[in-house]
Amino acid sequence: MSVSTAVEITGITKRFGDVIAVDNMDLTIADGEFFALLDG
Secondary structure, three states, X not given: OXXXXXXXXXXXXXXXXXXXXXXXXXXXXXXXXXXXXXXX
16 A cells, blocks of 8 residues: 655755754654644
């Protein structure tokens, strides 16, 4: 059985000034999966 991809992100980088918070991240979320990004 194949899984459909709902969201696919490749090579994302996030900087805050000189600080690299995320460096070259890949993320794949399958159709029907739940995903949450929490900021603490």
